[in-house]
Amino acid sequence: SNTLRIAVLPGDGIGTEVTAATIAVLEPLAKRHGIGLAYEELRAGAFCYRDTGTAMSEETFESAAKADAILLGAMGWPEIRTEDGTEIAPQLDLRFRLNLYAGVRPFRALPGVPVALADPRARDIDLVIVRESTEGLFFSRDRGTVTHDMAEETLRITRGVTEKLARFSFGLAQQRAARRGRQGTVTLVDKANVFRAFAFMRGIFAEVAASYPDVAHGAHYVDAMALDLVRKPWAFDVLPTENMFGDILSDLGAGLIGGMGFAPSADIGDTHAVFQPAHGTAPDIAGTGIANPTATILSAAMMLDWLAGKGAGQAYADAAAELDAAVDAAFASGLRTADIGGQDGTAAAAKAVAARIGSA
Amino acid sequence: SNTLRIAVLPGDGIGTEVTAATIAVLEPLAKRHGIGLAYEELRAGAFCYRDTGTAMSEETFESAAKADAILLGAMGWPEIRTEDGTEIAPQLDLRFRLNLYAGVRPFRALPGVPVALADPRARDIDLVIVRESTEGLFFSRDRGTVTHDMAEETLRITRGVTEKLARFSFGLAQQRAARRGRQGTVTLVDKANVFRAFAFMRGIFAEVAASYPDVAHGAHYVDAMALDLVRKPWAFDVLPTENMFGDILSDLGAGLIGGMGFAPSADIGDTHAVFQPAHGTAPDIAGTGIANPTATILSAAMMLDWLAGKGAGQAYADAAAELDAAVDAAFASGLRTADIGGQDGTAAAAKAVAARIGSA
Numbered sequence: 001s002n003t004l005r006i007a008v009l010p011g012d013g014i015g016t017e018v019t020a021a022t023i024a025v026l027e028p029l030a031k032r033h034g035i036g037l038a039y040e041e042l043r044a045g046a047f048c049y050r051d052t053g054t055a056m057s058e059e060t061f062e063s064a065a066k067a068d069a070i071l072l073g074a075m076g077w078p079e080i081r082t083e084d085g086t087e088i089a090p091q092l093d094l095r096f097r098l099n100l101y102a103g104v105r106p107f108r109a110l111p112g113v114p115v116a117l118a119d120p121r122a123r124d125i126d127l128v129i130v131r132e133s134t135e136g137l138f139f140s141r142d143r144g145t146v147t148h149d150m151a152e153e154t155l156r157i158t159r160g161v162t163e164k165l166a167r168f169s170f171g172l173a174q175q176r177a178a179r180r181g182r183q184g185t186v187t188l189v190d191k192a193n194v195f196r197a198f199a200f201m202r203g204i205f206a207e208v209a210a211s212y213p214d215v216a217h218g219a220h221y222v223d224a225m226a227l228d229l230v231r232k233p234w235a236f237d238v239l240p241t242e243n244m245f246g247d248i249l250s251d252l253g254a255g256l257i258g259g260m261g262f263a264p265s266a267d268i269g270d271t272h273a274v275f276q277p278a279h280g281t282a283p284d285i286a287g288t289g290i291a292n293p294t295a296t297i298l299s300a301a302m303m304l305d306w307l308a309g310k311g312a313g314q315a316y317a318d319a320a321a322e323l324d325a326a327v328d329a330a331f332a333s334g335l336r337t338a339d340i341g342g343q344d345g346t347a348a349a350a351k352a353v354a355a356r357i358g359s360a
Numbered sequence: 361s362n363t364l365r366i367a368v369l370p371g372d373g374i375g376t377e378v379t380a381a382t383i384a385v386l387e388p389l390a391k392r393h394g395i396g397l398a399y400e401e402l403r404a405g406a407f408c409y410r411d412t413g414t415a416m417s418e419e420t421f422e423s424a425a426k427a428d429a430i431l432l433g434a435m436g437w438p439e440i441r442t443e444d445g446t447e448i449a450p451q452l453d454l455r456f457r458l459n460l461y462a463g464v465r466p467f468r469a470l471p472g473v474p475v476a477l478a479d480p481r482a483r484d485i486d487l488v489i490v491r492e493s494t495e496g497l498f499f500s501r502d503r504g505t506v507t508h509d510m511a512e513e514t515l516r517i518t519r520g521v522t523e524k525l526a527r528f529s530f531g532l533a534q535q536r537a538a539r540r541g542r543q544g545t546v547t548l549v550d551k552a553n554v555f556r557a558f559a560f561m562r563g564i565f566a567e568v569a570a571s572y573p574d575v576a577h578g579a580h581y582v583d584a585m586a587l588d589l590v591r592k593p594w595a596f597d598v599l600p601t602e603n604m605f606g607d608i609l610s611d612l613g614a615g616l617i618g619g620m621g622f623a624p625s626a627d628i629g630d631t632h633a634v635f636q637p638a639h640g641t642a643p644d645i646a647g648t649g650i651a652n653p654t655a656t657i658l659s660a661a662m663m664l665d666w667l668a669g670k671g672a673g674q675a676y677a678d679a680a681a682e683l684d685a686a687v688d689a690a691f692a693s694g695l696r697t698a699d700i701g702g703q704d705g706t707a708a709a710a711k712a713v714a715a716r717i718g719s720a
């Protein structure tokens with residue numbers, strides 16, 4: 001069968017470590033499912049900026065854009081900043097330039113991994129935040145104006161992107177409903193009580209919702225959602241939202257299910273997609289070999305699933321499902337990474353997951 | 361002694377109920393401490409808008425502005441909206457027009473009230489979010505532009521307001537340090553890694569911090585803070601932040617300590633202040649008599665304390681402390697409001713708190 005090209009951008013800090021661990025898991029998985037993955041490692045990130053003057057060269061961008069999928073570690077480093085005081089984040093450029101409007105961030109409690117909430121229903125958390133990732137407040141990145149006395153940023157919401165985000169969210173809810181055997185629900189998270197731009201967004205979602213009569217549809221103010229994610233996160237399914245809101249709520253979501261080490265993500269557009277853990281480069285533990293690679297491994301499973309949806313074939317979907325199951329099985333049978341108080345480092349975690357492949 | 365004038369704006373929905381309950385508690389308290397409070401009830405809110413065409417008349421605004429303090433219930437109603445689709449929220453006008461830049465939102469676990477997190481340290485939560493309340497994204501309220509295809513809002517941060525917010529936050533940390541017998545810490549919550557306006561804000565905080573060598577000072581990205589408020593909220597003290605971020609994080613904070621029914625707030629400026637529960641009008645339970653008045657009662661305690669700081673005299677500070685203690689004592693000895701699964705309605709809760717006044 002075809003070999004697919006995966007552009008791998010390990011990035012900075014623990015980004016390189018979790019990416020290496022993930023590829024180590026993908027190798028036996030690919031073999032077992034007879035799928036061909038060819039990795040092309042590309043350099044980008046804060047140290048690349050420091051060393052070369054550019055965070056991601058045009059050639060790198062072109063190579064990544066030509067690949068069948070992009071797997072990214074983490075990028076940025078607190079001490080390496082641009083002149084305006086912001087950090088180096090070429091992952092944002094990928095989102096903008098490749099029009100990856102749907103930032104898919106699923107949250108699920110893995111067996112054996114402690115959850116934050118006292119309520120036992122917290123083990124049933126199974127929701128997905130769909131963070132719009134090309135506009136919203138982030139439209140303003142590199143566009144903010146600063147004088148001595150004042151700074152301004154612009155939040156922009158367009159009809160075109162919002163329609164796509166809505167269709168993506170309802171489609172995702174349908175897929176999840178089929179998989180979970182119950183009706184899907186899309187709850188837009190906005191601040192339509194105060195801002196016209198969010199009333200505009202809410203109106204567009206309501207229009208699109210009419211084409212998905214099988215999916216339940218609601219809207220929730222972002223502050224109320226921050227509360228409800230603490231009070232009853234098990235009550236939610238698909239949560240599309242503006243870029244900045246999605247950034248905040250997805251870290252909250254990760255906190256509920258054991259931390260950023262368990263939070264995969266996929267930035268998906270019509271033609272391209274980037275898969276990366278939701279966490280950062282973790283300067284405090286970089287180089288120590290204790291980073292939890294689970295979020296990256298689960299992101300790779302999302303990648304295989306997305307490739308299957310793009311026509312790569314059923315073997316990719318099967319591999320994705322097996323990878324998810326292998327992660328569950330590894331934690332169910334005692335894998336304990338350092339971030340949840342365990343002794344297992346990055347390599348040990350990858351090994352534990354790899355050991356479950358083919359055992360189902 | 362002097363009688364102070366309190367403008368009371370009950371507002372909509374449960375706003376009227378929790379305000380009445382709070383005044384019922386303030387009466388015996390004032391008597392006991394020999395303080396004179398004269399209430400002037402004023403009409404504003406969504407139903408006022410529906411009935412009169414204006415959410416808060418100029419006379420009402422003037423009367424409120426002339427009072428010594430303003431006690432507000434809650435305002436807004438989902439079905440009553442302006443033409444642009446947003447809700448009626450004259451409480452925002454009060455914040456803007458009276459320059460109430462410091463939205464003080466303390467979070468503390470009350471004895472006997474269940475907390476959300478499984479970790480036992482969650483009972484030690486004792487932090488204050490200082491939500492800037494006159495600019496940030498809310499600068500854009502009524503200023504957003506919407507066309508058929510696009511909507512934009514402007515986030516504005518000014519040096520003047522940010523300096524005031526910083527001085528307020530460091531001053532608050534000093535006061536709390538004195539009260540708690542340990543060093544205070546101010547942690548600015550921003551998104552300086554991506555936005556120039558937040559790098560600007562961070563720079564101003566660093567300048568102001570230099571004048572408060574006794575207070576520890578740090579900064580945290582808002583997404584990381586959403587995570588840490590779930591992972592280790594007991595580790596934080598004073599958290600100043602931008603308006604929209606503060607709105608989101610303060611609902612999260614309320615979720616940690618039992619819900620919005622336990623979240624008081626004070627919107628404080630150089631000359632004026634508004635005290636109100638952080639919750640909304642709760643259309644689902646309005647009129648049923650089960651709303652929890654605790655957030656409003658605790659807001660009234662903040663009001664008395666603020667009046668003391670403005671020179672009203674020690675009796676006001678003593679009354680504030682006693683009111684806080686009475687709330688604690690009521691919950692410690694079995695008060696259970698409906699929002700935490702109990703049987704005690706609004707009037708019963710007020711009665712239980714009032715019964716503790718004078719018993720210390």
Ligand SMILES: CC(C)[C@H](C(=O)O)[C@@H](O)C(=O)O
Pocket residue numbers: 075076089092247278280553554583
């Ligand atoms: C590192 C940062 C620029 C990035 C973002 O804000 O999008 C991160 O927080 C994320 O969620 O992917």
Ligand SMILES: CC(C)[C@H](C(=O)O)[C@@H](O)C(=O)O
Pocket residue numbers: 193194223435436449452607638640
């Ligand atoms: C009701 C709403 C306008 C208000 C706000 O967004 O400020 C509320 O959420 C609050 O926190 O006081």
